[in-house]
Structures are given as C-alpha cells and as structure tokens.
Amino acid sequence: MPADGIPADLDAFPKLLARNARTFGDRPAYREKEFGIWQSWTWAQAKEQIEALAAGFAEIGLAEGDYLAIIGRNRPYLYWAMVAAQHCGAVPVPLYQDAVAEEMEYVLEHCGARFVVAGDQEQVDKVLEIQSRLHHLETVVYLDPRGMRNYDHTRLKAYSDVQAAGRSSAPAVREAIAARVARQGPDDTCVMLYTSGTTGKPKGVVLSNRNIVATAKASADFDKLSAEDSVLAYLPMAWVGDFIFSMGQAYWAGFCVNCPESPATMQADLREIGPTYFFAPPRFFEGLLTSVTIRMEDAGRAKRRMFRSFMDLARRVGPAILDGKPVSAGDRARYALGEALVYGPLKNTLGLSRVRVGYTAGEAIGPEIFEFYRAIGINLKQLYGQTEASVFITQQPDGAVRADTVGVPSPGVEIRIDENGEVFYRSPGTFVEYFRNPESTASTKDAEGWVATGDAGFIEEGSGHLRIIDRAKDVGKLASGALFAPKFVENKLKFYPNVLEAVVFGNGRDYCTAFINIDLTAVGNWAERNNIAYASYQELAQHPKVYETIAGHVAEVNRSLAEDPMLAGCQIARFLILHKELDADDGELTRTRKVRRRIIEEKFADLIAALYGGRDSVYTETEVTYEDGRKGRIKATLAIRDVAAAPLRKAAA
Amino acid sequence: MTPAVAAEAAPGRRIGGVLMEMRNITLRFGGVVAIKDISFDIREGEIRAIIGPNGAGKSSMLNVINGFYHPQEGEIWFRGEKRGSLRPHAIAHQGIARTFQNIALFKGMSTLDNIMTGRFTKMKSNMFWQALWKGPAEKEEYQNREVVEKIIDFLQIQAIRKTPVGRLPYGLQKRVELGRALAAEPKLLLLDEPMAGMNVEEKEDMSRFILDVNEEFGTTIALIEHDMGVVMDISDRVVVLDYGRKIGDGTPDEVRSNPEVIEAYLGVGH
Numbered sequence: 001m002p003a004d005g006i007p008a009d010l011d012a013f014p015k016l017l018a019r020n021a022r023t024f025g026d027r028p029a030y031r032e033k034e035f036g037i038w039q040s041w042t043w044a045q046a047k048e049q050i051e052a053l054a055a056g057f058a059e060i061g062l063a064e065g066d067y068l069a070i071i072g073r074n075r076p077y078l079y080w081a082m083v084a085a086q087h088c089g090a091v092p093v094p095l096y097q098d099a100v101a102e103e104m105e106y107v108l109e110h111c112g113a114r115f116v117v118a119g120d121q122e123q124v125d126k127v128l129e130i131q132s133r134l135h136h137l138e139t140v141v142y143l144d145p146r147g148m149r150n151y152d153h154t155r156l157k158a159y160s161d162v163q164a165a166g167r168s169s170a171p172a173v174r175e176a177i178a179a180r181v182a183r184q185g186p187d188d189t190c191v192m193l194y195t196s197g198t199t200g201k202p203k204g205v206v207l208s209n210r211n212i213v214a215t216a217k218a219s220a221d222f223d224k225l226s227a228e229d230s231v232l233a234y235l236p237m238a239w240v241g242d243f244i245f246s247m248g249q250a251y252w253a254g255f256c257v258n259c260p261e262s263p264a265t266m267q268a269d270l271r272e273i274g275p276t277y278f279f280a281p282p283r284f285f286e287g288l289l290t291s292v293t294i295r296m297e298d299a300g301r302a303k304r305r306m307f308r309s310f311m312d313l314a315r316r317v318g319p320a321i322l323d324g325k326p327v328s329a330g331d332r333a334r335y336a337l338g339e340a341l342v343y344g345p346l347k348n349t350l351g352l353s354r355v356r357v358g359y360t361a362g363e364a365i366g367p368e369i370f371e372f373y374r375a376i377g378i379n380l381k382q383l384y385g386q387t388e389a390s391v392f393i394t395q396q397p398d399g400a401v402r403a404d405t406v407g408v409p410s411p412g413v414e415i416r417i418d419e420n421g422e423v424f425y426r427s428p429g430t431f432v433e434y435f436r437n438p439e440s441t442a443s444t445k446d447a448e449g450w451v452a453t454g455d456a457g458f459i460e461e462g463s464g465h466l467r468i469i470d471r472a473k474d475v476g477k478l479a480s481g482a483l484f485a486p487k488f489v490e491n492k493l494k495f496y497p498n499v500l501e502a503v504v505f506g507n508g509r510d511y512c513t514a515f516i517n518i519d520l521t522a523v524g525n526w527a528e529r530n531n532i533a534y535a536s537y538q539e540l541a542q543h544p545k546v547y548e549t550i551a552g553h554v555a556e557v558n559r560s561l562a563e564d565p566m567l568a569g570c571q572i573a574r575f576l577i578l579h580k581e582l583d584a585d586d587g588e589l590t591r592t593r594k595v596r597r598r599i600i601e602e603k604f605a606d607l608i609a610a611l612y613g614g615r616d617s618v619y620t621e622t623e624v625t626y627e628d629g630r631k632g633r634i635k636a637t638l639a640i641r642d643v644a645a646a647p648l649r650k651a652a653a
Numbered sequence: 654m655t656p657a658v659a660a661e662a663a664p665g666r667r668i669g670g671v672l673m674e675m676r677n678i679t680l681r682f683g684g685v686v687a688i689k690d691i692s693f694d695i696r697e698g699e700i701r702a703i704i705g706p707n708g709a710g711k712s713s714m715l716n717v718i719n720g721f722y723h724p725q726e727g728e729i730w731f732r733g734e735k736r737g738s739l740r741p742h743a744i745a746h747q748g749i750a751r752t753f754q755n756i757a758l759f760k761g762m763s764t765l766d767n768i769m770t771g772r773f774t775k776m777k778s779n780m781f782w783q784a785l786w787k788g789p790a791e792k793e794e795y796q797n798r799e800v801v802e803k804i805i806d807f808l809q810i811q812a813i814r815k816t817p818v819g820r821l822p823y824g825l826q827k828r829v830e831l832g833r834a835l836a837a838e839p840k841l842l843l844l845d846e847p848m849a850g851m852n853v854e855e856k857e858d859m860s861r862f863i864l865d866v867n868e869e870f871g872t873t874i875a876l877i878e879h880d881m882g883v884v885m886d887i888s889d890r891v892v893v894l895d896y897g898r899k900i901g902d903g904t905p906d907e908v909r910s911n912p913e914v915i916e917a918y919l920g921v922g923h
Binding site for chain 1: 799
C-alpha cells in the first residue's frame with residue numbers, strides 16, 4: 001500500500017509479527033512479572049506462542065469474520081490472543097475488565113462474540129452469569145486456572161489446553177491459517193473497541209488495519225520510537241491508547257511491552273522496568289506528585305530545604321534546559337548538581353529515570369503539575385485524541401511543549417473548527433464506522449470523512465497549537481446569558497491536591513454551584529498532621545476545617561476566573577462536599593473516570609435543589625454498589641457553604 | 654455470593670475419611686473445667702467450624718488440637734494414630750499449622766520474610782550452611798522461595814511483598830498470617846477467628862481465600878469464628894460449644910435448626 005507509505009507485507013499484525021521475529025528475533029517482545037521474577041519472551045518466542053494459540057483457536061472453531069472478546073488485565077497472553085485472533089481472520093474485541101456483567105452483556109451481544117478469552121475466574125464468573133442471555137456465545141477460554149477446577153467444563157476451555165491443541169494440530173490447520181493471513185489487507189478490520197459511553201450505550205468503533213498501522217507508523221516516526229524503547233502496559237486493554245502503544249507502535253517499531261505483576265504493584269514494577277516511553281492520565285501524575293509532596297513534608301528539615309531550593313531552580317531553568325533553550329552556564333552547573341542530588345534520585349524513585357517520551361491526555365493537567373515533571377527533566381508532553389481517531393489528533397512536538405495547549409495536528413491529520421467552536425478532524429486513522437450503528441456513524445462522520453470531536457476549542461494564533469475549552473455540548477449559558485463552561489472550572493478546582501473530583505452546575509441558572517469530592521490521601525494526611533480525628537470518609541468530608549480549606553480553594557478559583565471577562569460568570573457561589581467518592585460502579589463516572597454529568601444531575605437532584613434553595617445543610621440517602629455487585633445505602637447530612645464572588649478584574653492586573 | 658460458590662464447588666471436592674478425632678476430651682485449669690467430655694472428628698478435605706458464645710471453650714479446643722494444652726482426660730487421634738503429649742513444634746512437623754486470633758507476625762519483617770518463616774519445618778540444612786548461604790542451603794532457599802512466591806500469588810499480596818507487616822492494615826496482616834500457615838503445607842490448618850475485626854469486604858475476601866485454599870490444595874481446615882453468617886456459608890460441618898460442653902454437631906442447616914444452639918448462641922430472642 002504505497003499510498004500510505006505502508007508496504008503490503010507489513011499492513012496487518014500477523015505480518016508485522018513475522019517481520020519482527022525475523023528482524024528482532026532475539027530481542028525481548030514481552031515481559032511479565034510473575035512469582036516475583038520478570039519472565040520474558042523474545043519476538044521469536046512470541047511468534048511461536050501466538051501461532052500455537054491461533055491454531056488452537058482454529059481447532060475450536062474460530063472462523064474468519066468472527067468476533068473474539070478479551071477480558072482481563074494486561075498480560076502477554078491476552079495480547080497474544082488478540083494477534084492470534086487476527087491470524088484466524090477474526091476480530092479481537094477487548095473489554096474493560098472492571099465492567100459489571102450487565103455492561104458486558106450489551107457488548108458481547110452487540111458484537112455477537114462466539115468466543116471469549118477471560119483472564120481469570122472473576123471474569124469467567126461474570127460471563128457465566130449472563131450466558132443464558134448471550135445467544136452467540138459458544139466457548140469461554142480462561143487463562144488463570146485458579147478456582148476453575150470444579151466448574152462445568154462443557155463450555156469452558158483452559159488457555160494452555162487450547163494452545164497445546166494448536167501445537168499438535170495438523171499441518172493443514174497451519175496452512176489454512178497462513179492462507180487467512182495472506183488474504184488480509186489494509187481495509188480489513190484490525191480491532192473493534194467499545195467507547196466507554198459518556199452518554200447512552202457503548203458504541204463499537206471499527207478500526208481497520210490501515211487506521212492502526214498508518215497511525216502507529218506516523219506516531220512512531222514523530223517521536224522516533226525504535227526497538228530500543230520499552231513501555232509498561234498497565235492501562236485497560238479495551239482503551240484505544242493501550243491498543244496503539246502496546247500493540248500498534250510496539251509491533252511497528254518492535255519494542256518490548258512490559259506487563260505488571262498485578263494492578264497494585266504497578267508503581268514498583270514501573271521502577272524496575274524504567275520504561276523509555278510512557279503514557280499516563282493526568283490523574284496518575286497528580287497522584288504521584290501528591291505522594292511526593294506528602295513524603296517531603298514528612299522528611300527532615302535539611303532534606304526539605306534542599307528539595308525546596310533545588311525545586312525552585314528546576315522550575316526556573318528546568319523546562320528551558322529540556323527544550324534546548326539558552327540557559328546561563330552557572331544555572332546549568334547548579335542544575336547538574338540538582339540532578340545528582342535531587343532530580344535524579346527522585347526520577348529513579350518514581351520509575352521515570354529513563355523516560356524519553358512521556359505523554360498525558362484525556363483530561364486537562366494542572367499547569368503546576370505539568371511543569372513539575374518537565375522541571376525535573378522528564379519530557380512530558382500532551383496529546384489530544386479519541387478512539388475514533390486511533391488516538392492521535394494533535395500532539396506536542398519536542399521543544400514546543402506548554403501546559404495549556406494540546407499541541408499541533410499529528411502527521412497526516414487535518415483540523416477544522418466550525419462556527420460553534422466545535423473541533424473537527426480528518427486523518428488516516430479515522431475510524432471506519434460504528435459497528436451496526438449507521439445513524440451514529442452518519443451523525444459523527446460526514447461524507448468527506450470529517451469527524452466531530454464533540455469538544456469546543458480553538459487554534460491559537462501564531463503557534464498553531466490547539467486549545468480545548470470544554471465538551472461542546474456542556475458549554476452552555478447562565479440565566480444572565482454569560483458563558484458557562486463547567487469543565488474549565490472543574491479542572492481549575494481539581495488542580496488542588498485536596499480536590500479529587502468536582503462537578504459544577506449552572507446551565508440556565510442564576511449562579512454556579514459545585515459538588516466537591518475530597519482526595520482522601522491528601523486530606524487524610526493533612527488531618528493526621530493537624531490531629532484531626534475522623535472515623536470515616538464521610539466524617540472527614542464533613543469536617544468544618546475541611547470545608548474551610550475547600551472554601552479557600554473555591555475563592556481562589558473565583559479570583560482566577562474573574563481575570564477572564566468571558567468566564568467571570570462561572571464563579572462558584574455555593575458548594576458542598578459529597579459524602580461518597582464518585583464511582584464508575586455507581587454509574588457516576590465512565591470507566592475512564594470522566595464525570596457523567598446527566599446521571600449525577602438525576603441521582604443527586606435533591607442536593608442540587610438544596611444548593612439553589614438557599615439552605616445551609618441537606619439530608620440525603622444514596623444508593624451505592626459494592627464491588628461484588630450488591631447494593632447498599634449511605635445516609636448523610638451535608639453542609640452547604642457560600643463563597644463570595646471576586647470582583648471582575650483585567651487579566652493584566 | 655459465598656453460599657452459591659460453596660454449593661457449586663461441592664460436587665468436585667472430595668471429603669475423605671477421618672483425619673483427626675477427639676475422644677472424650679476434658680481440659681481443666683485447676684478447678685475450672687474449660688472443656689468437658691467433648692468428642693468430635695474432622696474429616697479429610699472438609700471445612701470444620703467450631704462455634705460458640707464467649708467462654709464456650711473454642712480457643713481452648715483449638716489449643717488442644719495444636720498441642721499447646723494437654724487435656725487431662727481423653728484421646729486425640731491424628732491420621733489413624735493416637736497422639737501422645739507432644740510439644741507444639743513437634744505437632745507442626747506432623748502437618749498442623751495455625752493462625753492466631755491476635756495476629757502473631759514479626760512486625761518489623763517483610764511479608765516475604767514472614768511467610769518464609771513458615772517454611773521452617775521444611776528446611777533441612779543446618780544453621781552453619783544457612784549462615785554461609787552456599788551449597789545445599791542456597792538451593793533449599795530457592796525452592797522455598799518458589800513455594801512462598803506461589804503463596805504470595807495465590808493470596809494476591811504481590812504488592813506488599815517487601816513491606817514490613819507492621820505497616821499493613823489489619824485485614825492484610827491476617828492474610829499474611831494465613832500465608833505463613835500455608836507455607837508449612839499443612840494437612841490440617843487451624844484458623845482462630847480469621848475474620849475477627851474485619852469489615853464486610855475483608856471478610857468476603859478472607860472467605861474466598863479459605864474456600865480457595867480448601868479447594869485448590871485440598872487442605873483440611875478447622876476454624877473458630879464468631880461471625881455466624883460466615884461460618885454457615887463456608888463450613889461443611891459445625892460443632893457448637895457452650896460452657897465447655899458440646900451442644901450441637903452437624904451441617905450448618907442442622908445446627909441452625911437445633912433449638913439448644915439457637916438458645917445458647919443466638920439468644921432466646923431469635
């Protein structure tokens with residue numbers, strides 16, 4: 001396919017695998033920590049594993065055009081299952097492993113999966129729970145045999161058995177698979193990824209080989225990724241980012257994918273692996289910085305002083321040094337000393353010593369947080385993307401990195417802003433369609449291939465960088481006619497370590513109000529240092545001193561909003577601190593932890609009424625869902641605080 | 654969730670012959686009779702619970718089983734042989750391991766090292782070689798570490814492998830203690846109030862692990878527990894004690910409908 005610059009012998013994963021086994025045969029392709037030791041597989045070994053599994057899949061009846069669902073945490077075996085399915089001409093459909101059974105039911109029925117590969121007993125249980133309602137499901141292949149011994153095995157098969165059957169399969173089976181691989185071209189479906197669905201049912205985004213390979217190639221070239229690089233695969237396999245980083249780019253560039261031992265050991269595993277290419281959502285970087293801050297507060301006086309003085313220097317000259325801008329020799333020398341004493345050890349502790357290219361995306365990141373990482377010499381950048389774009393729409397090139405933009409259009413991407421401020425794009429990575437949903441496809445992607453992002457933004461004069469303000473549909477008006485951009489305000493609130501989540505209301509109202517979720521780690525530590533006793537999250541959240549602190553943050557946000565005449569109307573007049581953490585299990589957040597505004601508005605209608613009703617406290621009962629699916633209720637009386645609006649100021653003041 | 658799991662696990666599990674039998678055990682401390690003429694058995698592969706109100710003699714019974722107390726009257730038969738009065742460590746060598754009601758871990762040591770201590774009955778090389786950490790001791794250490802790593806994986810405590818246990822929350826410490834008992838690869842595992850002081854979620858996790866241990870390794874488990882709900886969910890048979898006497902013995906359903914048990918344990922009001 002010279003049209004995209006992709007040779008015909010590299011336009012699908014099975015072909016890339018063959019190339020990698022040829023070219024990088026002895027280099028590590030996958031690593032996973034198990035039983036306390038890093039186990040690794042070279043590309044040649046990975047090819048053998050995948051081909052055996054593909055033959056095993058063929059033996060149990062996986063046909064061309066079938067859909068094979070994959071549910072579990074990041075493990076090499078599950079990545080192999082995706083590529084093995086592609087060998088068979090089937091389409092892998094990775095699912096979010098923390099989805100509850102009902103959510104899985106919709107996706108499995110919608111794609112008509114005949115086969116499911118489940119990571120462990122927990123996932124098998126969920127599938128079995130809904131199997132009577134799954135009309136296409138035939139076989140569940142499970143990876144971890146623990147606890148599975150006494151299950152009825154008529155529809156269950158062990159992964160190792162399937163692979164063993166594949167190893168001893170007849171040559172005819174292997175030949176048939178080779179023929180299936182040979183038939184695949186750039187227009188065949190590579191993967192189907194269900195979007196987490198901020199509104200309504202999830203949609204199956206169909207991405208072709210062309211989409212994925214072209215995107216992987218362009219983005220690997222952009223950041224000069226090579227077989228020398230390595231990544232840590234820890235984000236959900238169902239998320240497009242993981243598919244691009246741990247599959248697309250890894251196969252295109254031939255680098256190694258490292259899987260943590262368990263989700264809880266991610267931090268320790270990150271340190272041991274020291275990836276060169278790293279992606280994490282802003283939440284991760286915030287959490288990391290919060291923990292650094294807490295630990296520094298607990299450190300001795302001398303260490304604290306050293307940390308503070310070198311961090312001041314780093315904030316001043318670090319980003320410039322990283323961008324290769326001129327910095328005086330004296331500052332350079334001092335920075336080098338800081339590197340030896342503070343930044344180096346700190347990066348090592350965080351597991352980010354070797355990061356050459358780091359990205360964050362998905363939400364806005366606090367400028368102080370972003371600058372902190374760049375100051376200590378980590379090349380953290382921002383990108384803007386979507387499942388429908390195979391991730392990349394815009395990204396920041398080295399040397400042109402700022403906290404408030406999301407970068408310039410990625411190679412091959414065209415961007416257009418319509419009259420309402422909504423961002424549109426067109427690119428080689430643009431998705432084929434929404435599976436079995438022509439109406440949504442038509443309303444998202446027009447005949448010329450332009451896709452609506454649903455985000456409002458603008459291209460900055462001069463730099464050509466894109467800036468995103470908010471979700472286009474969330475941008476509204478206050479009763480006074482002033483602009484209402486809730487996410488913009490929420491992000492400002494969330495930049496405070498004490499605030500985990502914020503939801504701002506005000507569309508069509510006289511003034512803005514907010515729900516605040518405190519961050520238990522930060523506030524808990526603060527409470528400990530100030531001898532504030534509390535028995536539960538709820539009690540801490542309602543503590544008057546916590547309210548005082550949060551009111552201070554809200555007032556500061558109001559002051560900063562007042563500097564921008566456009567957004568001055570969004571100042572928060574009243575707020576309350578929620579008695580529970582917003583949770584995806586209760587439907588309040590999406591699986592990627594974005595706020596589901598409409599659901600929260602319905603669920604907490606009583607609280608919103610109280611915020612606008614002028615009362616100073618409100619009693620409420622809320623239903624919560626525990627991890628095992630059982631439900632319970634929590635009751636609480638929440639205080640409501642008023643915050644004074646800041647007078648409008650000129651930005652220059 | 655738990656009862657359903659227990660029910661569906663039942664057909665595949667094999668409950669064998671009698672592993673341990675207590676015959677007419679009486680234990681006195683001076684004039685106080687802690688246990689009075691109690692007989693019951695524990696079958697191979699089952700989960701056997703001992704319940705009863707405070708002061709019923711549950712912990713005393715467990716201490717008799719693991720040889721810490723020697724009853725004045727009665728016989729203990731383990732794996733077809735009558736047991737003499739052995740010291741607790743000799744009993745550990747026979748394949749009986751336990752956890753404690755009040756966690757008894759080495760607080761300053763890591764999770765890994767704590768579980769390693771559970772392997773002591775399996776270590777053959779002497780102190781000299783272990784100190785040198787060469788030759789047989791090195792090989793043995795690797796083998797033991799492998800067993801311990803499998804337990805860490807099984808109990809899903811990889812993230813706290815290197816954490817000193819004193820810093821862990823209570824529920825996790827309980828899990829580490831279970832890990833240490835498992836490291837001895839016991840025939841009979843004694844659990845002294847494994848869910849005491851836990852919240853609902855921790856209790857559920859612990860129930861899951863107890864069932865898994867029983868199912869995966871075929872370990873016979875005898876447990877003392879206060880929480881009736883948990884006991885009824887996971888046990889195959891239950892012995893009920895009250896003031897040192899046995900007042901009930903049977904499946905959870907049988908025990909539940911036994912009027913004497915209801916009166917003694919659940920209170921007359923129920």
